[in-house]
Amino acid sequence: MQVTPLQDRVLVERLAEETKTAGGIIIPDNNKEKPAQGKIVSVGTGHRLQDGSLRALEVKSGDTVLFGRYAGTEVKVDGKDLLIMKEDDVLGIIH
Numbered sequence: 001m002q003v004t005p006l007q008d009r010v011l012v013e014r015l016a017e018e019t020k021t022a023g024g025i026i027i028p029d030n031n032k033e034k035p036a037q038g039k040i041v042s043v044g045t046g047h048r049l050q051d052g053s054l055r056a057l058e059v060k061s062g063d064t065v066l067f068g069r070y071a072g073t074e075v076k077v078d079g080k081d082l083l084i085m086k087e088d089d090v091l092g093i094i095h
Helices: none
Strands: 009-014 037-043 064-067 073-077 080-086 090-094
Touching: none
Parallel strands: none
Antiparallel strands: 009 037, 009 080, 037 064, 064 090, 073 080
16 A cells, blocks of 8 residues: 655654664663654655645655654554654754
């Protein structure tokens, strides 16, 4: 099944969180937080402006992005847990 977000929404797959700190300490599963970065899977057509024209989204499929910890709505597509959120919820693109 393929999902294409509408308008200014994006579909994001969370990236796995590190299990070790920089100092080498292993983080147990019960203390892990949901990762706040992911990979854009699919994007909508763009943001509709008041004059009726479309503004293209700044992110594209394949971009690695940062987003708020509680941003978006969780959805399950083909057994994968994904997030669908507005482009405004994306905080930045990782290069």
